[in-house]
Amino acid sequence: MKKITEIRAEDRPREKIGRLGVKNLKNQELIAAIIGRGIPGRDVNRIASDIEKMLDDKKGYICYDDLLCVGGVGEAKAAQIVASFELVRRYFPETEECIKISRPEDVLPLVNDLKYKKQEHFVCISVNGAGEMIEKRTITVGILNHSPVHPREVFSDAITDRAASVIFVHNHPSGNPEPSMQDIEITKRLNEAGEILGITVSDHVIVAKKGYVSLKGRGFF
Template sequence: MLPLSPTTIKDVPFSERPREKMVKIGAEQLSNQELLAILLRTGTKNESVLQLSQRVLYDFDGLLMLKEATMEELQKIKGIGLAKALELRAALELGRRIYTFQENEKYVIRSPEDVSRYVMDDMRFLTQEHFVILCLNTKNQVIHRQTLFIGSLNSSIVHPRELFKEALRRSAASVICLHNHPSGDPAPSQEDIDVTKRLMEGGKILGIEVLDHIIIGDRKFTSLKEKGCI
């Protein structure tokens, strides 16, 4: 059961109200509930904005699921209408874009760890398998990132034609393949290995090297090249 909070924001001491606290001590010192309350601005007739933000976090198990919440899911919460749902989705999307923003200088891949750092926070929360390629130039700089397929990895879905069509469009010198395991375990399956070998053979014919295939788990990854699978 959720702990009780004051019925209205006026019942909260002035110095403890989210906006006033943020002015005084900064956003980084506020709780998730208080930050969310600032975005929501108002509560409902029967509860304060702090109670409403507490319910939102409770329903979405904290920030983990709220990060991926849809407009429809947000509006199912009593007190969240279209306007509040739009504002929350906009804030979440803006946060995602800021976090993933890359400066004009292209990201350089020197190791599997570099690949992991580049995609981990985007891919470890995905609930379906996404097959992605990174197109690199001759300096191993990322010039393009493309999600090619969504769904369980198999040789009929991941066709070399689609992968190399994208690589040729970008004039890539080489590519790195990667996909996520929603289970969080990045251990490769035999299908993962077979698909990678097939793609590498296609790359040799076209002169576009497949450097590696990285499997993304939850805060961990597996490089098929480092593991000696390819």
């Protein structure tokens, strides 16, 4: 884990909020933005990581006293965090369910209809820093090796969304989800484009009547 001083100034949490918007930060970055700085021997990123783990373990239900048990968190930082949570609870009650995507299986219900399509559909799902779906879009319809997927079309809307990452999905009308060489080559090219743009390609999932394949899970990129 990089220390805050090892991260480019524009990519540090508070600067990143101003540049990209708060939704594009990961949970750890949001916590680091709240607490601001660490203490000697405990970098802010390490403290934020420990708090994130506590939030995950306790399903978000942490209190002032819980936070005081984290190394590097004193009364002031604990107060900042619980005050932030309480403001959110008061002003932004949960009104709609967000679709969280953390593994290939989470994608399948979103694209179940693709299994029955007679043409190949290439879909891009944009995701924010919290792992929540922003939008799902069909980029191309046709045979991939006859209609190459160009990075410009794939990433243009994701850039507008200020997405932190994207997940690609396409179907195989043949019913066999095994990736072709063209599938692998296209994925590698899109992954390289994503790295340049600062948008992570989290996965490329192929769906078919006989199942699905995660190219990330297979280690193709």
